[in-house]
Amino acid sequence: MKWTSRFRCALICLGFVAIFSGFSFRLIYLQMVKHDEYAGLAAEKHVHKQIIHAERGSIVDANGDMLADNVPVQTVVADATLLNDKAAAVELVSRELKMPAAEVAEKLTGDRRYIVLQREVPAAVADTLRGKLRAQKLRGIYFEQDSTRVYPNGPMLCHVVGFTDFDHKGIDGVEATMDEYLRGQDGYRYVEHNRAGQEIVLYRGQERAARNGYQVQLTIDLNLQTIVENEIDAAIREYRPQKATIILMRAQTGEILAMANRPNFDLNQRSEAKPEQMKNRAIIDVMEPGSTFKIVAAAAALNEGRVHLDTTVFCENGLWNYGGRPLHDHKAYGELSVQDILVKSSNIGAAKLAIGLGEQKFYEYIRRFGFGERTGVELPGEIPGLLRPPQNWSKISITRIPMGHEIGVTALQMTTAMATIANDGKLVMPRIVKSVTGADGKAISTLSPVALRQVVSTQTAHQIGNALRGVVSDRGTAAAAAVPGFTIAGKTGTAQKVDPKGGYEHGKYVVSFSGYLPADHPEFIGLVVLDDAQTSKPELNYGGLVAGPIFSKIAEKAARYLDLQPHEEIRKAQPVARVALTNASHR
Amino acid sequence: MSRSRRKNWNAVNAASLARWIVLTAFLALTGLSYVYLTIQLYHLGDRRKALENELAGLRTQNDVASAQIAALTSRSALQRRLKEGYLKMIPISERNIVRLSVPIRSDSDDAVRPVVNQRPSR
Numbered sequence: 001m002k003w004t005s006r007f008r009c010a011l012i013c014l015g016f017v018a019i020f021s022g023f024s025f026r027l028i029y030l031q032m033v034k035h036d037e038y039a040g041l042a043a044e045k046h047v048h049k050q051i052i053h054a055e056r057g058s059i060v061d062a063n064g065d066m067l068a069d070n071v072p073v074q075t076v077v078a079d080a081t082l083l084n085d086k087a088a089a090v091e092l093v094s095r096e097l098k099m100p101a102a103e104v105a106e107k108l109t110g111d112r113r114y115i116v117l118q119r120e121v122p123a124a125v126a127d128t129l130r131g132k133l134r135a136q137k138l139r140g141i142y143f144e145q146d147s148t149r150v151y152p153n154g155p156m157l158c159h160v161v162g163f164t165d166f167d168h169k170g171i172d173g174v175e176a177t178m179d180e181y182l183r184g185q186d187g188y189r190y191v192e193h194n195r196a197g198q199e200i201v202l203y204r205g206q207e208r209a210a211r212n213g214y215q216v217q218l219t220i221d222l223n224l225q226t227i228v229e230n231e232i233d234a235a236i237r238e239y240r241p242q243k244a245t246i247i248l249m250r251a252q253t254g255e256i257l258a259m260a261n262r263p264n265f266d267l268n269q270r271s272e273a274k275p276e277q278m279k280n281r282a283i284i285d286v287m288e289p290g291s292t293f294k295i296v297a298a299a300a301a302l303n304e305g306r307v308h309l310d311t312t313v314f315c316e317n318g319l320w321n322y323g324g325r326p327l328h329d330h331k332a333y334g335e336l337s338v339q340d341i342l343v344k345s346s347n348i349g350a351a352k353l354a355i356g357l358g359e360q361k362f363y364e365y366i367r368r369f370g371f372g373e374r375t376g377v378e379l380p381g382e383i384p385g386l387l388r389p390p391q392n393w394s395k396i397s398i399t400r401i402p403m404g405h406e407i408g409v410t411a412l413q414m415t416t417a418m419a420t421i422a423n424d425g426k427l428v429m430p431r432i433v434k435s436v437t438g439a440d441g442k443a444i445s446t447l448s449p450v451a452l453r454q455v456v457s458t459q460t461a462h463q464i465g466n467a468l469r470g471v472v473s474d475r476g477t478a479a480a481a482a483v484p485g486f487t488i489a490g491k492t493g494t495a496q497k498v499d500p501k502g503g504y505e506h507g508k509y510v511v512s513f514s515g516y517l518p519a520d521h522p523e524f525i526g527l528v529v530l531d532d533a534q535t536s537k538p539e540l541n542y543g544g545l546v547a548g549p550i551f552s553k554i555a556e557k558a559a560r561y562l563d564l565q566p567h568e569e570i571r572k573a574q575p576v577a578r579v580a581l582t583n584a585s586h587r
Numbered sequence: 588m589s590r591s592r593r594k595n596w597n598a599v600n601a602a603s604l605a606r607w608i609v610l611t612a613f614l615a616l617t618g619l620s621y622v623y624l625t626i627q628l629y630h631l632g633d634r635r636k637a638l639e640n641e642l643a644g645l646r647t648q649n650d651v652a653s654a655q656i657a658a659l660t661s662r663s664a665l666q667r668r669l670k671e672g673y674l675k676m677i678p679i680s681e682r683n684i685v686r687l688s689v690p691i692r693s694d695s696d697d698a699v700r701p702v703v704n705q706r707p708s709r
Contacts, residue, residue: 065661065662066657066661069653069654069657070650070654071650071651071654072646072647072650072651123647123651145643145647147650150654150657150658152654152657152658152660152661152663152664153661153662153663154661154663155663156662156663199636200629200632201631201632201633201635201636202628202629202632204632222662225662226662226666
């Protein structure tokens with residue numbers, strides 16, 4: 001073989017062909033066989049999933065006034081693999097976000113790609129930090145749009161609205177029960193960053209837009225709520241009770257118009273609130289209702305036809321020994337009609353009405369009025385109350401339960417029971433959520449009134465209603481609950497406080513008044529409960545004297561706000577008792 | 588001399604040359620266009636990002652303003668103002684209220700309410 005120039009040239013060419021063929025095969029191998037593997041590795045390095053946070057839906061009152069809203073804030077996050085100067089980043093971030101440098105440094109250790117440095121950073125602070133990062137050419141720190149929950153009314157309606165945790169999950173109140181509708185759905189976007197950490201929009205990948213949460217409208221009317229809050233504050237100042245609850249409810253629909261409890265807390269400073277302040281006592285606390293519960297015994301007896309409104313019952317002149325235990329009335333009554341048993345609030349009379357019914361039948365009526373079960377209102381933590389079945393009753397239970405002892409009810413249950421009387425005997429489910437609307441303003445869900453059952457006949461309800469008008473007269477126990485210009489039906493309650501150690505606490509009472517107006521066509525029902533009110537004299541600590549006047553003030557203002565027309569005859573300043581009788585004949 | 592020189596010259600195929608020039612120019616233009624358009628895409632991407640940021644900023648400002656309005660017009664804020672004396676409200680007495688019609692309750696706030704311009708007897 002001669003190494004001619006031609007041969008050498010061919011050999012070199014062959015060599016080049018071999019080398020480039022090798023390169024080509026390698027390229028094909030990398031591009032086609034190993035494509036997915038290396039593309040994945042590249043994506044892992046440069047692409048990350050950016051969360052697009054959904055905005056939590058707002059909560060508004062019945063008139064559209066804002067109760068819970070969002071304020072935009074930023075979440076500062078870091079990608080430790082992209083940090084070009086960790087020490088400078090730690091120093092700057094800790095200074096601008098007012099975080100301990102050690103904490104920031106600890107968070108930035110390792111090679112994690114998604115580190116939350118601080119949440120809820122105000123937009124102004126985030127802008128400053130962003131500018132300084134840019135000026136110092138620091139990479140690896142990003143900003144994500146987020147929002148925080150604010151409650152413009154602070155402590156007002158705090159137990160109803162509730163609050164969220166740092167992750168925007170509803171924890172209490174409507175925020176918790178309607179969380180599914182309020183929270184929305186986060187979106188995402190796959191983004192690629194260049195070496196400077198800036199997004200390369202051209203390589204933006206798969207994207208799903210966030211769906212913002214729905215707006216929840218409550219049945220609460222802030223104007224009425226303001227009236228109630230002002231009056232409950234005034235009551236707290238005057239009587240210094242341990243606890244207080246006031247509820248206003250629309251009779252026909254069960255819509256809760258206002259609900260206030262004390263103690264309360266500021267929703268915007270909830271971290272400072274004590275557990276005792278955070279309880280919605282209207283649905284969480286049980287109380288012995290006292291004489292307001294007599295409407296159940298009287299309604300049951302009337303509905304069963306055992307008595308008529310004018311049937312007389314001998315009230316043992318104020319002291320009756322039954323089952324070896326004395327039962328007292330606050331005054332010595334002889335013969336009282338069923339109507340007067342309610343008007344005078346006779347314990348003995350109510351007990352005798354229940355005895356006439358029998359334990360089982362009376363228990364059935366208690367259940368039919370909604371006691372012993374949750375009302376179903378859209379608020380978390382509601383309790384069913386305490387109601388023992390008749391087989392667990394003592395011999396004297398049949399005489400104590402009619403006067404509202406040996407039974408535990410919630411304030412909302414008591415309001416609902418009174419609403420049953422106002423609503424022609426129909427038990428309606430109390431509601432606090434009016435509607436749920438989407439971002440386009442279209443209603444996703446509108447909640448309709450739910451009539452659960454006919455508890456007593458319409459006639460019985462009217463009879464009890466007529467009797468309850470007498471309670472708010474100079475003959476009754478709640479003359480102070482009267483509202484000039486309107487007929488009111490209502491019932492007082494004064495129950496000795498239950499001692500957690502057993503028995504009753506001496507000199508401590510839960511006083512209440514539950515009533516509705518106008519008595520002819522009830523527009524709203526109100527319940528006022530004060531636990532352990534401090535009166536100047538112990539004998540003044542009665543539902544009619546303490547809770548009644550509070551109800552009167554609220555009802556007067558509420559009637560004016562709701563534009564209820566005062567009764568003509570009463571406007572001429574008739575005596576209260578005469579008014580009650582005049583209006584009783586209307587039904 | 589000139590004849591022999593002419594003999595050594597290769598004849599240029601003008602049509603072929605033109606074809607190659609056009610093809611090369613086309614390829615060059617295509618390449619340049621590709622580069623230009625790619626750069627344009629990057630620029631548009633950056634512009635889009637800038638506009639998105641601007642829009643997000645405006646939305647943020649709007650949301651902050653809305654929240655401030657809600658806070659300043661809330662019942663609590665108004666009551667505070669009332670207490671501080673910035674607002675003055677005088678309750679309307681019953682005798683100063685002229686009722687035009689008997690209020691009719693309706694499920695909808697938009698429902699038409701008949702109005703009677705009759706002053707009720709007092």
